[in-house]
Amino acid sequence: MVDNTKAKIIAAAAKVAVKRGVQNLTMDAVAAEAGVSKGGVFYHFGSKHDLLLGMVQALVDVTDREIAAAQEQDQSAGSWLRGFIEACLTNSTQELGSVGRLSVAFLTAAANDTSLLAPMNRRQEAWREAINTSGIDPALAHIIRLAADGLWINDVMGVPVLDPTERTAVIARLVAMTHKNTEPGEKGIEA
Amino acid sequence: MVDNTKAKIIAAAAKVAVKRGVQNLTMDAVAAEAGVSKGGVFYHFGSKHDLLLGMVQALVDVTDREIAAAQEQDQSAGSWLRGFIEACLTNSTQELGSVGRLSVAFLTAAANDTSLLAPMNRRQEAWREAINTSGIDPALAHIIRLAADGLWINDVMGVPVLDPTERTAVIARLVAMTHKNTEPGEKGIEA
DNA sequence: TTGACTATACTGACCGGTCAGTATAGTCAT
DNA sequence: ATGACTATACTGACCGGTCAGTATAGTCAA
Structure with missing residues (x-):
């Protein structure tokens, strides 16, 4: 094959x-x-460039697939965000999990040539859309996503931003945040 | 000199x-x-390794200095976080600002050799301490910091996670979040 | 006050290894 | 008889690192 x-x-x-x-x-x-x-x-x-591109694409695909899988057994408000959190943070970098492994490729790509991130950038619009319509207040939704992203990338780089206890507490809180604040735009300091 | x-x-x-x-x-x-x-x-x-190390150290120093400067005219609860947000997100990557420029070096370093991040890793403990004693609920404080971090790194890599409107809204919300929730541990799903 | 010497801060040509990419000839299953 | 490779040898550019030498300023003994 x-x-x-x-x-x-x-x-x-x-x-x-x-x-x-x-x-x-x-x-x-x-x-x-x-x-x-x-x-x-x-x-x-x-070329090597092609290979790197393929790796980034694979990371995007796998992430999307994991989010979709998570959403299959959870269609309530905030499910996309919970799927994203799970995809990013559930499997540690060292494990053979799909996302974890490929994350490093992502970093490589970004560092060597930001144009290699094209497959990921292409996906951003769809993800922004998913976040904006996730069922919870958009600004908060973006913050949840960014925090998950931030923790993920720090994991990948090996920066000890959180100790294990803090880490589980933060993830739990992030998940909890996806469950409330269902009405968009009513509490923010602005839109 | x-x-x-x-x-x-x-x-x-x-x-x-x-x-x-x-x-x-x-x-x-x-x-x-x-x-x-x-x-x-x-x-x-x-060696080149030394130069990269020097660049990461410079980034850490400059960030610390910016946070300290911001805290000088704002000692209320959450001031460290507001300083961090400002340091990370105020100057865009393209501008000649100290943090923006050096951020790229950080990425380079991380991608080429995670051991290059030693100067940054050394600083993490102090930052965790600052966050845990920032005056707002720790889990939430960490989330605010991680979201700022996540947005920053996406900026540096040029990933369009947010459009300009969303970006300003998110930053405003992040700052707003540093002002409430002064009592630690009373509303979280856990510690 | 001069001549010998030292320390520091460089210069720039050069070397050697590494690595993406190419070339070519051949294998083997379908 | 084509598509999917294997095996091996090679090219050539690029880049980290070296090194002999230069420039300048200062120290100090006679």
Whole structure:
């Protein structure tokens, strides 16, 4: 199967980035990790840029899929946000979870060339829409999303922003916040 | 003056990272931007690693300084958080502001080698302490900080998480949130 | 007050390794 | 007989790091 190998290569790249560090994410290393020849990697991805792009796209896809899955058994107000929180924060970076692994690729991409974030940027409009219509006050909804995002990225980078106790408390509070404030625009300092 | 040149090099490095992208942050480019020879750069920073470390340290220092300055004319509850919000979100990335410029260096550092974040990680404990004793409920305080952080980093990476209107609304709401909820631990779903 | 010497702050040509990408010839299942 | 590769060898640019040497200012003994 064609896409099987492509997916295998992307997974291998994510694995290399996590295990050996981003500066060692070479095409040779990816090929070795994937059990494929270097030529094989270039057969599927015309350039390293393409591979990175594929990794970011995979992260976006997987995140969307996790949110959708979470929403399937929870359609009440704020469900999109709860799905987002779960997708970002549930699996730690070290674990083989889809999001965790690929997150590192995201960082790599951003650092090396912000144009690599195109697949993610394309998705932002849809996510903004989902947040604005999530069923809770938009400004608060964005704040919840941004906080989850902030914690996620600090996790990925290994910055100890929170200790374990604080972390669980914060996540619980974030989830709690998705349950109240159902009426938009009635309490904010402005729109 | 000795440190003048070091500071000049750090500023030049930040400028290069912003203008030409992180992948072009070479020692040659830094030297050229600083109006110094490559050897001169290596005279002050033993390695590129050292330079990056210096940049992260500069970011931390400048952030701390901005928070302290903001707190000078505002000692009421939540002032640390308001200072943090201002430091992170007030000056946009493109502007020559201290934080904005150096932020990119932070990303670079994180992506290339998380050990480069040591100066920032060292500061986290103090910041956590400041947040926990900020005068507002800790869980909420952390969420405010994380949201500011999340918005900041998305700014730096150029991810369009919010449109301009949403952005100002979110920042206003964030600031508003630092003013209420003065009693810790009375409304959370848990500690 | 001059000549020998020292410290500091550089300069800029150069070297060597790394790595994306190419080339080419061949394998093998369908 | 085509599509999906493997295997190996190679190119060439780029970049971190080195190093011998230069510039300038200052110290100090005779």
